[in-house]
Amino acid sequence: MNYSVSEENYIKSIYHLQQQTATVTTNSLANELKTKPASVTDMLKKLQTKQLVEYEKYRGFKLNANGNKIAINIVRRHRLWEFFLVNKLGFEWDKVHEIAEELEHVSSIELIKRLDIFLNFPQTDPHGDPIPDTNGKIAFIKQLSLAEITVKKNVLVSSVSNQSPEMLEMLKHYHIGIGTSLKVTRHFTFDGSVEIKVSQYPSCIISEQVAKNIFVHHD
Amino acid sequence: MNYSVSEENYIKSIYHLQQQTATVTTNSLANELKTKPASVTDMLKKLQTKQLVEYEKYRGFKLNANGNKIAINIVRRHRLWEFFLVNKLGFEWDKVHEIAEELEHVSSIELIKRLDIFLNFPQTDPHGDPIPDTNGKIAFIKQLSLAEITVKKNVLVSSVSNQSPEMLEMLKHYHIGIGTSLKVTRHFTFDGSVEIKVSQYPSCIISEQVAKNIFVHHD
DNA sequence: ATTAAAATTTAGACAAATCTAAAAAAATAT
DNA sequence: ATATTTTTTTAGATTTGTCTAAATTTTAAT
Ligand SMILES: [Mn+2]
Ligand SMILES: [Mn+2]
Ligand SMILES: [Mn+2]
Ligand SMILES: [Mn+2]
Numbered sequence: 074m075n076y077s078v079s080e081e082n083y084i085k086s087i088y089h090l091q092q093q094t095a096t097v098t099t100n101s102l103a104n105e106l107k108t109k110p111a112s113v114t115d116m117l118k119k120l121q122t123k124q125l126v127e128y129e130k131y132r133g134f135k136l137n138a139n140g141n142k143i144a145i146n147i148v149r150r151h152r153l154w155e156f157f158l159v160n161k162l163g164f165e166w167d168k169v170h171e172i173a174e175e176l177e178h179v180s181s182i183e184l185i186k187r188l189d190i191f192l193n194f195p196q197t198d199p200h201g202d203p204i205p206d207t208n209g210k211i212a213f214i215k216q217l218s219l220a221e222i223t224v225k226k227n228v229l230v231s232s233v234s235n236q237s238p239e240m241l242e243m244l245k246h247y248h249i250g251i252g253t254s255l256k257v258t259r260h261f262t263f264d265g266s267v268e269i270k271v272s273q274y275p276s277c278i279i280s281e282q283v284a285k286n287i288f289v290h291h292d
Numbered sequence: 293m294n295y296s297v298s299e300e301n302y303i304k305s306i307y308h309l310q311q312q313t314a315t316v317t318t319n320s321l322a323n324e325l326k327t328k329p330a331s332v333t334d335m336l337k338k339l340q341t342k343q344l345v346e347y348e349k350y351r352g353f354k355l356n357a358n359g360n361k362i363a364i365n366i367v368r369r370h371r372l373w374e375f376f377l378v379n380k381l382g383f384e385w386d387k388v389h390e391i392a393e394e395l396e397h398v399s400s401i402e403l404i405k406r407l408d409i410f411l412n413f414p415q416t417d418p419h420g421d422p423i424p425d426t427n428g429k430i431a432f433i434k435q436l437s438l439a440e441i442t443v444k445k446n447v448l449v450s451s452v453s454n455q456s457p458e459m460l461e462m463l464k465h466y467h468i469g470i471g472t473s474l475k476v477t478r479h480f481t482f483d484g485s486v487e488i489k490v491s492q493y494p495s496c497i498i499s500e501q502v503a504k505n506i507f508v509h510h511d
Numbered sequence: 512a513t514t515a516a517a518a519t520t521t522a523g524a525c526a527a528a529t530c531t532a533a534a535a536a537a538a539t540a541t
Numbered sequence: 542a543t544a545t546t547t548t549t550t551t552a553g554a555t556t557t558g559t560c561t562a563a564a565t566t567t568t569a570a571t
Contacts, residue, residue, distance in 0.1 A: 158403075168402070172403055175400075176395075179391065179394045179398075180394065181391045181394075183383075184391055187381040191382075
């Protein structure tokens with residue numbers, strides 16, 4: 074079956090909210106989609122008749138197996154396009170989300186198949202998020218934020234959860250990108266700030282707020 | 293200003309029909325867009341209030357300067373995507389039109405700018421049609437069909453007007469593609485068929501119907 | 512010049528997606 | 542346990558794009 078742009082956006086947003094809370098509320102989805110609660114209720118009735126969600130009045134809702142499969146496929150398209158935009162067209166990573174938000178709705182299956190080949194089967198998007206494979210399998214990478222990591226172990230930056238231009242600017246300043254190798258040298262308990270050492274650059278200190286948004290894994 | 297997918301499809305279709313006839317009729321546009329005449333009238337009123345067409349009740353319509361500029365920009369996007377699909381993703385040229393029909397509506401200006409750079413500023417799409425530049429200028433290539441061309445001059449295939457899978461199959465059989473060098477060796481007046489010689493291959497005869505769809509220019 | 516046919520427009524309806532305002536249900540506070 | 546606040550749903554309206562059927566205008570034919 075084929076879904077409208079609007080339906081796809083709802084499905085994907087439910088999926089993302091479910092990563093945090095098993096069951097999603099009307100208000101949170103309205104907020105995520107920048108729409109009104111009444112509109113969410115309307116759409117949910119439709120998604121229910123289309124057998125994509127489990128929904129009980131006043132009780133919240135979640136994607137069923139079918140809805141989940143479709144959501145993951147949209148995520149796959151989104152992230153492949155983001156990879157294309159950054160690695161082929163040379164966009165900065167803070168500029169690609171909006172564009173991928175449109176591209177993800179182009180419906181050709183063959184297109185995505187060929188794009189994947191063309192990009193050489195990338196595993197993660199420019200923000201470090203995993204790209205689901207054709208079967209919907211998502212590689213899980215155990216990752217911790219810089220605020221949680223133990224001291225003096227070399228780690229690789231695997232993803233950054235805040236993808237704003239402001240964050241990008243700051244990360245550039247610190248010479249941090251996806252894949253960058255670094256080491257936490259100290260945690261300051263007073264304000265939660267963290268001292269890090271990025272390759273040959275002198276040590277520097279980042280705030281707890283920043284540290285919480287940078288995720289790393291051991292190499 | 294920003295236009296809906298539907299508005300853009302109407303604008304582009306009017307543009308294409310205008311290449312044949314200076315002023316476009318309601319029925320021909322309905323036919324082109326696979327919609328109903330009543331829907332065309334409705335949309336034309338909207339395009340008129342948006343200052344994109346000159347329209348007089350019962351008298352047909354045409355794009356004004358503003359509408360024309362927008363149409364050409366959509367054509368530009370369409371053809372750049374077609375080029376991408378064929379030359380980067382490896383699609384056959386008969387499979388790309390539908391997909392480009394969706395991709396052309398992705399609204400980012402920066403996207404098309406970068407795509408153009410990435411593709412190295414292609415001049416023509418996979419069907420040999422010229423790609424308008426950023427300013428809307430379209431390179432005009434004087435071209436004649438194989439049915440009209442004079443005998444025994446070497447010519448280059450510049451475009452093919454019928455882009456169906458059936459035509460592609462036939463062209464492949466004759467080893468003809470965009471850019472192929474060939475020579476017309478005879479015209480048969482009885483049925484309008486044409487004998488051609490494609491590089492090292494033995495001479496062959498193509499029907500008038502095929503000849504009329506293959507356009508060439510002198511090298 | 513009438514008449515018949517074809518093309519175009521209008522009138523009115525409908526589906527999708529959205530909204531505001533009011534009603535209903537659930538959660539929270541006293 | 543009741544009252545208050547918050548969340549969610551319903552009712553009803555709106556916008557966009559489409560359609561069918563009927564009316565109007567234009568074009569073609571006699
Ligand atoms: Mn989207
Ligand atoms: Mn991403
Ligand atoms: Mn289109
Ligand atoms: Mn083309």
